[in-house]
Structures are given as structure tokens and as C-alpha cells.
Amino acid sequence: MQGLSENTGWFPVVFRMEGERVLVVGGGNVAASKVQLLVSTGARVEVLSASLCSELERMVDKGAIHHFAQDTSVQDLQPRLSGCRLVYLATNDRDLNQTLATLCKAHNVPVCAVDDPAISTFITPALVTRGKVQVAISTGGAAPVLARRLRTMVERVLPEGLHRLADFMSAMRDELRQRIPDTSERRQLWEHFLDGEGARAALAGDKAEATRNLQELEEGNAARGEVWLVGAGPGNPDLLTLAALRLMQDADVILYDNLVGPEILNYVRRDAERVFVGKKRNRHTLPQEDINHELVRRAQAGQRVLRLKGGDPFIFGRGGEELETLVEAGVPFRIVPGISAANGCAAYAGIPLTHRDCAQACLFITGHARADGVLNLEWETIALKNQTVVIYMGLTMISQLCAQLVKHGLPENWPVAVVEKGTLPEQRVCEGTLATLPDLVAEQQIQSPALVIIGEVVRHRVISPHH
Ligand SMILES: C[C@@]1(CC(=O)O)C2=NC(=C\c3[nH]c(c(CCC(=O)O)c3CC(=O)O)Cc3[nH]c(c(CC(=O)O)c3CCC(=O)O)/C=C3\N/C(=C\2)[C@@H](CCC(=O)O)[C@]3(C)CC(=O)O)/[C@H]1CCC(=O)O
Numbered sequence: 001m002q003g004l005s006e007n008t009g010w011f012p013v014v015f016r017m018e019g020e021r022v023l024v025v026g027g028g029n030v031a032a033s034k035v036q037l038l039v040s041t042g043a044r045v046e047v048l049s050a051s052l053c054s055e056l057e058r059m060v061d062k063g064a065i066h067h068f069a070q071d072t073s074v075q076d077l078q079p080r081l082s083g084c085r086l087v088y089l090a091t092n093d094r095d096l097n098q099t100l101a102t103l104c105k106a107h108n109v110p111v112c113a114v115d116d117p118a119i120s121t122f123i124t125p126a127l128v129t130r131g132k133v134q135v136a137i138s139t140g141g142a143a144p145v146l147a148r149r150l151r152t153m154v155e156r157v158l159p160e161g162l163h164r165l166a167d168f169m170s171a172m173r174d175e176l177r178q179r180i181p182d183t184s185e186r187r188q189l190w191e192h193f194l195d196g197e198g199a200r201a202a203l204a205g206d207k208a209e210a211t212r213n214l215q216e217l218e219e220g221n222a223a224r225g226e227v228w229l230v231g232a233g234p235g236n237p238d239l240l241t242l243a244a245l246r247l248m249q250d251a252d253v254i255l256y257d258n259l260v261g262p263e264i265l266n267y268v269r270r271d272a273e274r275v276f277v278g279k280k281r282n283r284h285t286l287p288q289e290d291i292n293h294e295l296v297r298r299a300q301a302g303q304r305v306l307r308l309k310g311g312d313p314f315i316f317g318r319g320g321e322e323l324e325t326l327v328e329a330g331v332p333f334r335i336v337p338g339i340s341a342a343n344g345c346a347a348y349a350g351i352p353l354t355h356r357d358c359a360q361a362c363l364f365i366t367g368h369a370r371a372d373g374v375l376n377l378e379w380e381t382i383a384l385k386n387q388t389v390v391i392y393m394g395l396t397m398i399s400q401l402c403a404q405l406v407k408h409g410l411p412e413n414w415p416v417a418v419v420e421k422g423t424l425p426e427q428r429v430c431e432g433t434l435a436t437l438p439d440l441v442a443e444q445q446i447q448s449p450a451l452v453i454i455g456e457v458v459r460h461r462v463i464s465p466h467h
């Protein structure tokens with residue numbers, strides 16, 4: 001299914017730990033780091049180890065944990081397992097950890113051997129905590145240091161008062177549930193709240209202002225749909241804008257084309273409805289008029305509709321036509337530009353689109369032919385030196401294109417490149433000339449989506465030694 005990532009084998013859930021018994025075997029620094037996390041959940045922690053590091057000793061002295069001063073064998077552990085929620089094996093004895101893990105599994109008690117994810121039935125994620133808000137980061141045991149680095153990054157972006165915001169929302173939830181029984185209406189209200197002044201007030205601890213703002217939103221809360229026309233860029237999710245990402249997380253429904261791949265759709269809110277509206281050359285799944293109509297219909301029903309387009313909506317994206325319909329119907333909209341294929345492919349192929357030595361201009365052209373198969377272009381203005389020509393959707397007409405440019409005055413050895421699946425890991429670049437390219441494309445079986453770049457800048461192509 002599109003949008004689902006591959007099988008990870010691990011599933012993060014959030015367990016209620018208050019008052020639960022947890023055993024930790026081992027008394028070193030690693031045991032201490034797990035014990036600290038566990039104690040902060042309200043779990044009853046029992047540590048089994050002959051020796052304790054100073055931190056664990058301090059916790060025993062404070063009465064925060066129970067200590068059984070014994071080196072642990074199967075016989076010692078077995079009678080303690082009943083009624084036990086989790087077991088950590090944190091000794092420095094790999095064989096022992098393995099034997100004890102087998103015992104725990106036989107008794108169906110979840111176990112983490114800190115030196116061996118392969119025999120563990122659970123592992124500990126890196127955690128960022130702001131009151132009730134917890135962000136858990138796991139690499140499935142692959143790279144704990146990476147998990148730790150990501151934790152630092154998340155720490156930096158989460159706002160300081162997040163716990164206050166969560167507490168405020170929690171406190172208002174019951175009331176709101178009674179006043180607004182409809183779930184999707186309630187969710188929309190919360191999202192408007194989070195976008196605005198109310199959330200800022202709650203973060204800063206100003207409950208009165210936050211309450212006032214929420215009330216205002218509620219009073220003016222006739223469900224109001226809108227359409228967001230968003231460019232998703234050339235394919236690589238690294239090239240999404242922050243605005244695109246935010247709207248992808250907020251939308252109720254998304255209408256997307258072929259050029260928006262699963263890599264991008266992965267970033268759309270999980271429970272948003274997804275509508276594929278197709279669009280491959282000459283094979284529209286939904287005709288453009290139906291798409292326009294669908295956008296209006298859904299917005300008028302109160303949905304926040306994300307119209308997600310490959311590249312930029314205003315560059316060969318028919319975004320203009322969709323907006324005209326919205327304006328006629330009085331539907332509010334927002335436009336978010338995307339990185340167009342020309343920019344993305346040029347950068348990822350290392351071809352500068354302009355260059356002081358040879359190109360002072362750059363033309364973007366669509367290579368989409370008329371129904372009779374003829375390319376109807378202003379060849380005199382295209383077949384010029386000192387400029388770069390970028391052709392979108394030019395692959396099927398490549399022979400005609402090259403022939404016309406030679407016929408209108410460009411030399412046969414004029415450089416041309418085709419970038420297939422630009423910006424994605426599978427990207428291929430095929431370089432040739434107006435004379436050789438059509439055969440090269442056929443030989444190398446270049447497929448769409450592909451972008452054609454014509455001009456001397458192709459000779460200035462640069463490739464980083466690290467790639
Ligand atoms: C997230 C964090 C939580 C925590 O510890 O609370 C955590 N490890 C952290 C740090 C860390 N761990 C290690 C180093 C030293 C560098 C290195 O050696 O690589 C550092 C860095 C440091 O300390 O800075 C060594 C190490 N760790 C494991 C092995 C065994 C192995 O992989 O085979 C070895 C090799 C031992 C050796 O060879 O001697 C195994 C596990 N470590 C996990 C979690 C689980 C997987 C989580 C995931 O990725 O999903 C898992 C499977 C089991 C578990 O512990 O539950 C915590 C971040 C703390 C934070 O938030 O700052």
C-alpha cells in the first residue's frame with residue numbers, strides 16, 4: 001500500500017508503569033541509566049546485583065529503589081518473575097544475559113538485554129520529556145548513538161512550555177467534548193487553536209488568555225473549509241518546504257498525482273483521506289474539470305483540502321486553472337511553492353542552469369505534444385546559443401525535439417542531458433548531443449519522469465568526489 005513504510009519489526013507503544021514491578025539485573029552505569037528512567041515513571045524498581053555504582057547506591061539510600069545484594073542466576077531470577085512487568089538484563093556477562101533472557105521469554109515477561117537487541121523482546125528508546133508529552137526515538141537497536149543525536153535535535157525544536165500547552169488542552173477537553181460532540185469539528189477547533197495566539201499564550205502559561213482565545217474560535221466556528229495548493233517538489237522528501245510539511249500534517253484530505261511518490265506521501269498525516277487523481281501524460285484518471293469540481297465540493301463541505309502537486313503548482317502544474325475555479329466558487333485558498341523539477345534535477349545532476357561563460361538565460365518549456373503528435377513550439381527562440389533550455393515531459397518527443405533544434409540552427413554536437421527520476425536515489429543522468437541523444441535514451445531505456453536540459457551548461461556539469 002502506498003504511504004506505508006517497510007516492515008520494521010518493532011512497534012512503539014506507551015505502557016502505564018505506575019506501581020508496576022520491574023527487575024533490573026546488574027548494578028553498573030547502564031543499569032543506572034535505565035533505573036533512572038523507570039523511577040521517573042512511578043514503577044517499583046528492584047535491582048539485583050552484588051555491587052552497585054555510586055548513582056544506584058544514592059537511589060537505594062533515598063529509598064527510591066529496592067536492592068537485593070546478590071549476583072543473579074536462573075534459580076534466583078525465576079521466583080521473582082511472577083507479577084513482573086519488565087526485566088532489564090544489564091550485567092556485563094553476555095552469556096548470563098542470554099540465559100536469563102531465555103528464562104524471561106519462557107515466562108512471557110518482556111525482557112531487554114542491554115548488550116543484545118537480537119535476544120530482547122523490547123528495547124529502550126531515547127526520550128524527550130516535557131511533562132506528559134514524551135517523544136520516543138528508536139532506531140530499532142541499529143544505532144543507539146544516532147537515536148541520542150536525534151534526541152538532541154528534537155530537544156532543540158520542541159518549545160519550552162510544551163507541558164503547559166498539553167496541560168491546558170487536557171484540562172479543556174472534557175468541557176469541549178460536551179459542547180462540541182462532533183469529533184472532526186473538535187479536531188478542527190484544536191488545530192486552529194494550535195495555529196494561533198491561544199497556543200502561544202498556553203505555552204507561556206497564560207491560561208486566561210488561552211481560554212479566551214479558544215472561546216472566540218469556538219464562537220466563530222462554522223466549519224470552514226479551504227484548499228491548499230502545495231508544491232511537493234521534484235520527488236525527494238528532503239526538498240519539501242516547512243510550509244508544505246506543516247499543511248501535509250494538518251489536512252483532512254489530500255488529492256495527489258502520479259508525480260507525488262510514496263516517499264512524499266509518507267509525510268502526510270496518517271489518518272488523512274487520500275485521493276489519487278492520476279495524471280500521466282494523456283491518461284488522466286480524473287479529467288481536470290472533475291479535479292477542480294472535487295476541490296470545491298470538499299472545501300464547501302468544511303474539509304481542509306490539500307492539493308499536492310509534483311514540483312511547483314504554477315510551473316506546468318495547471319495550478320492556475322484550479323485556482324480560477326476556487327475563486328469563482330468563493331473558496332479560500334493558500335498557495336505554497338515547490339522546488340520545480342528544473343531546479344531540483346539540475347542541482348542533483350550537478351548542472352548549473354546558468355553560467356557566465358555560456359548561458360545568460362534559461363527557458364522552461366513543456367514538451368507535451370498536440371493530439372496529432374506534433375510539437376508546436378517557437379523554434380526560432382529556442383534554438384539559440386547563450387541560453388539553457390529545460391524541457392519538461394520531453395522524453396517521448398525527444399527525436400523530434402533534437403531534429404528541430406538542429407534544423408533551426410544549433411550544431412549537431414550541441415550538448416544535451418536527460419535526468420531520469422531526478423533527486424531520487426535512483427536518479428540517472430544521460431549525457432549526449434543533439435545528434436546522439438535520441439539513440440542513447442533508447443539504448444539506456446530512460447523512462448519518465450525525465451527532464452531534458454539543453455545547452456553548453458551541460459559541459460559544466462560537476463560531480464562531488466564524495467558521491
Ligand atoms: C537510547 C538509549 C536509551 C537509554 O540507554 O536509556 C539507548 N542507548 C543509549 C546510548 C548508548 N548506547 C551505547 C552507547 C555507546 C556507543 C556504542 O557503543 O555504540 C551509547 C551512547 C551514549 O551513552 O552516549 C552502546 C550500546 N547500546 C546497546 C548496545 C548493544 C548492542 O547494540 O548490541 C550497545 C553496545 C555496547 C558495547 O558494545 O559495549 C543497545 C541498546 N541501546 C539502546 C538504547 C537500545 C536501542 C535503542 C534504539 O536505537 O532503538 C538497546 C538495543 C537496548 C536498550 O538499552 O534498551 C541511550 C541514549 C541515551 C540518551 O537518550 O542520551
Ligand SMILES: NC(=O)c1ccc[n+]([C@@H]2O[C@H](COP(=O)([O-])OP(=O)(O)OC[C@H]3O[C@@H](n4cnc5c(N)ncnc54)[C@H](O)[C@@H]3O)[C@@H](O)[C@H]2O)c1
Nearest residue numbers: 026027028029030031048049051071072090091092114115
Ligand atoms: N544498552 C545500552 O545503552 C548500553 C550502553 C553501553 C553499554 N552497554 C552494554 O551493557 C553492559 C553493561 O554495561 P555497564 O557499563 O553497566 O557495565 P559494568 O561493568 O559497569 O556493570 C556490570 C554490572 O553487572 C553486575 N553483574 C555482573 N554479574 C552479575 C550477576 N550475575 N548478577 C547480577 N549482577 C551482575 C556487576 O556487579 C556490575 O554492577 C556492557 O556489557 C555493555 O556491553 C549497553
